[in-house]
Amino acid sequence: MDYFAQQLINGLVLGSIYGLIAIGYTMVYGIVGMINFAHGDIFMIGGFIAMISFLVLVSLGFTAIPLILLIVLLVSMVITALYGWTIERIAYRPLRHSFRLAPMLSAIGMSFVLTNFSQVSQGARVKPVPPIITGGYTLHEGSEGFAVQLSNIQIVVVLATIVLLAVFTWLVSRTRLGRDMRACEQDQTMASLLGVDVDRTISMTFVIGAALAAVAGMMYLLYYGLVDFFMGFVAGIKAFTAAVLGGIGSLPGAMLGGLAIGLIETFWSAYFSVEYKDVAAFSILIVVLIFMPTGLLGRPEVEKV
Amino acid sequence: MSATSARPSHAAQPSGSAFILKKALISAAVALVLFSLMIGVRTEAGPQGGLIYWTRFGDLAAMVGTVFGGSIIIELLRQWWGPVDKEHIVPKPVQAAMSFAGRWLAPALLVFAFLVPVIFYDQRYILDLSILVLTYVMLGWGLNVVVGLAGLLDLGYVAFYAVGAYSYALLATNFGLSFWVCLPLAGILAAFWGVLLGFPVLRLRGDYLAIVTLAFGEIIRLVIINWQSLTGGPNGVSGIPRPTLFGIPLDNSDDGLAARLGIDFSPTHRIVFLFYLILAMALLTNWVTIRLRRLPIGRAWEALREDEVACRALGINVTTTKLTAFATGAMFGGFAGAFFATRQGFISPESFTFQESALVLAIVVLGGMGSQLGVALAALTMIGGFELFRGFDQYRMLVFGIAMVLLMIWRPRGLIGHRAPTVFLERSQAISSDLVKEGHG
Numbered sequence: 131m132d133y134f135a136q137q138l139i140n141g142l143v144l145g146s147i148y149g150l151i152a153i154g155y156t157m158v159y160g161i162v163g164m165i166n167f168a169h170g171d172i173f174m175i176g177g178f179i180a181m182i183s184f185l186v187l188v189s190l191g192f193t194a195i196p197l198i199l200l201i202v203l204l205v206s207m208v209i210t211a212l213y214g215w216t217i218e219r220i221a222y223r224p225l226r227h228s229f230r231l232a233p234m235l236s237a238i239g240m241s242f243v244l245t246n247f248s249q250v251s252q253g254a255r256v257k258p259v260p261p262i263i264t265g266g267y268t269l270h271e272g273s274e275g276f277a278v279q280l281s282n283i284q285i286v287v288v289l290a291t292i293v294l295l296a297v298f299t300w301l302v303s304r305t306r307l308g309r310d311m312r313a314c315e316q317d318q319t320m321a322s323l324l325g326v327d328v329d330r331t332i333s334m335t336f337v338i339g340a341a342l343a344a345v346a347g348m349m350y351l352l353y354y355g356l357v358d359f360f361m362g363f364v365a366g367i368k369a370f371t372a373a374v375l376g377g378i379g380s381l382p383g384a385m386l387g388g389l390a391i392g393l394i395e396t397f398w399s400a401y402f403s404v405e406y407k408d409v410a411a412f413s414i415l416i417v418v419l420i421f422m423p424t425g426l427l428g429r430p431e432v433e434k435v
Numbered sequence: 436m437s438a439t440s441a442r443p444s445h446a447a448q449p450s451g452s453a454f455i456l457k458k459a460l461i462s463a464a465v466a467l468v469l470f471s472l473m474i475g476v477r478t479e480a481g482p483q484g485g486l487i488y489w490t491r492f493g494d495l496a497a498m499v500g501t502v503f504g505g506s507i508i509i510e511l512l513r514q515w516w517g518p519v520d521k522e523h524i525v526p527k528p529v530q531a532a533m534s535f536a537g538r539w540l541a542p543a544l545l546v547f548a549f550l551v552p553v554i555f556y557d558q559r560y561i562l563d564l565s566i567l568v569l570t571y572v573m574l575g576w577g578l579n580v581v582v583g584l585a586g587l588l589d590l591g592y593v594a595f596y597a598v599g600a601y602s603y604a605l606l607a608t609n610f611g612l613s614f615w616v617c618l619p620l621a622g623i624l625a626a627f628w629g630v631l632l633g634f635p636v637l638r639l640r641g642d643y644l645a646i647v648t649l650a651f652g653e654i655i656r657l658v659i660i661n662w663q664s665l666t667g668g669p670n671g672v673s674g675i676p677r678p679t680l681f682g683i684p685l686d687n688s689d690d691g692l693a694a695r696l697g698i699d700f701s702p703t704h705r706i707v708f709l710f711y712l713i714l715a716m717a718l719l720t721n722w723v724t725i726r727l728r729r730l731p732i733g734r735a736w737e738a739l740r741e742d743e744v745a746c747r748a749l750g751i752n753v754t755t756t757k758l759t760a761f762a763t764g765a766m767f768g769g770f771a772g773a774f775f776a777t778r779q780g781f782i783s784p785e786s787f788t789f790q791e792s793a794l795v796l797a798i799v800v801l802g803g804m805g806s807q808l809g810v811a812l813a814a815l816t817m818i819g820g821f822e823l824f825r826g827f828d829q830y831r832m833l834v835f836g837i838a839m840v841l842l843m844i845w846r847p848r849g850l851i852g853h854r855a856p857t858v859f860l861e862r863s864q865a866i867s868s869d870l871v872k873e874g875h876g
Contacts, residue, residue: 165642182472185488224844232847239839246833251473405661412650419647420635
């Protein structure tokens with residue numbers, strides 16, 4: 131039972147990270163109707179920028195951990211958001227009225243560019259970071275010496291996710307930008323006729339998605355203590371699985387799907403085999419798409435002739 | 436997204452040096468922020484395990500300067516070229532010359548391909564490279580059946596390549612079966628996996644189909660890595676037997692080919708044999724594809740690509756049509772895989788990553804999707820281009836990614852933008868591939 135509770139905690143934390151990435155997929159798919167294949171690599175770039183800025187801040191003599199974390203968070207969100215904006219501008223916007231495969235292939239190319247850019251600029255080796263947030267609580271002392279632990283970093287990850295989700299939900303449901311985004315999702319032509327700047331709204335979607343991915347990258351860095359240039363690929367596919375599982379286009383669905391994928395992966399590793407955990411995640415993607423293509427909270431897609 | 440979104444109105448683009456300069460300055464500022472940490476600071480795991488870093492502001496300045504200059508050049512080129520969607524009419528003589536070249540290019544290439552081992556007999560490097568190019572030509576033609584003809588976007592094609600390679604490697608090393616027995620078996624097994632993948636994804640369209648095939652390819656790779664008792668895991672399978680000329684080995688033993696013919700043995704014999712083997716296999720792929728296109732099934736593939744709903748309404752069995760496309764494409768992938776295994780003598784999961792799938796897909800797209808000649812030319816360009824970066828391995832995929840993005844922006848329909856329709860009324864007329872749909876799944 132204790133083992134189960136511990137895995138539940140680990141799974142929820144991992145799921146929060148996936149959920150943050152999945153929101154980026156689901157928003158872009160909802161508005162532009164394309165899979166932003168490079169989004170996993172944006173997450174990786176976010177992790178790298180967090181790692182570098184952390185390193186620079188520490189060597190500049192900053193010692194207050196909360197201040198460092200805040201600055202790192204802001205820096206990585208801003209720079210990664212700019213990456214998202216630039217990618218949309220260069221690789222997707224010229225193709226918006228091209229044939230259907232073009233943005234997908236361009237996105238795959240962009241994903242290669244980002245992966246290999248960070249490999250070339252930062253080297254291929256894994257970058258380890260010492261634990262920044264330490265300590266934690268023992269929730270329950272088991273009879274066989276197995277204790278259920280809740281570390282501070284896990285609390286930080288879950289709290290940051292909840293806060294971001296709250297801000298993000300407010301942004302989508304209450305602000306002008308959110309209304310524009312929902313309008314573009316329904317009908318771009320109509321939205322532009324009514325004075326919505328479609329190009330700007332789509333750009334902002336990429337910016338917000340990238341900023342959330344940057345937070346996920348930073349959380350990943352804090353939680354696992356490492357980044358490497360290839361981590362975006364698998365994390366990206368899993369987050370996409372989460373978005374599909376939750377119903378693509380649905381924001382609460384993305385978070386729900388992220389949590390579900392995190393839990394499934396953790397429990398699979400704990401009770402079956404660690405080697406096949408990625409196979410499990412990919413199989414879920416296939417099974418969900420085949421039997422439940424609208425996901426948990428998605429709307430069915432009407433086929434038009 | 437609504438499919439009928441209006442084209443953005445092209446307002447008169449401002450020009451003039453002030454505008455160009457302003458745009459370049461903005462680009463440079465963006466580049467400065469983007470690259471500030473990623474290029475300006477280099478991190479590495481230090482000797483004690485902790486991270487160390489050093490700054491590279493010179494490189495950063497060079498990159499920002501490049502972006503500034505590049506932005507000016509691109510903007511000048513754009514103003515010189517005019518709006519992108521302006522029709523650039525090709526003059527009649529040029530058109531005639533191009534159609535002449537188009538008619539004679541394929542036979543000329545074919546003759547040249549047959550003569551390559553004669554011309555470059557002493558140059559092992561060129562022979563090896565030609566074999567590699569032909570392998571990708573074959574893979575491209577195989578994937579072309581799925582993507583170009585049937586319009587099903589397959590991002591996991593490398594899975595079938597892997598199935599073919601491992602089928603031959605395992606059958607040959609464990610049961611001692613010869614290449615010529617294993618080749619059809621590898622094709623059949625790959626086709627079987629193609630059907631196995633095809634069944635569940637029948638209902639999916641477009642992007643979803645692409646992602647599921649990608650996941651399928653990754654699953655196959657992960658299973659190969661982790662099923663160590665069968666596949667040797669990350670260590671791969673080594674000692675895969677070389678092919679024989681219908682039982683006559685190509686080595687310097689007493690009953691080898693050289694001894695039987697009474698000529699001096701040379702290791703080049705085997706390379707030349709491999710060259711003609713892959714050439715024959717690629718041509719077989721091409722021939723089968725061309726013949727299939729004229730059969731009802733090939734017509735059904737192309738009809739499916741254009742409009743699935745209309746297909747159903749006309750009574751075409753969509754299930755069998757899609758499954759045969761997957762199976763045919765997979766079978767050719769399996770053949771190519773078996774050839775790859777026998778040529779290398781060693782295979783490991785590293786050869787079957789997603790990058791490989793993307794490379795083959797890029798070849799098919801660059802070739803204009805559906806054009807056999809285009810795919811061959813694209814394979815030549817791609818693999819040749821890769822070879823130019825042989826010394827800079829780490830920049831290779833970076834350049835490949837940039838090329839893929841630029842290609843999509845510049846010519847999303849591939850280099851060969853025209854094709855001969857399979858069915859026509861009265862007279863054949865080349866149509867622009869803008870009129871052909873792809874990838875709706």
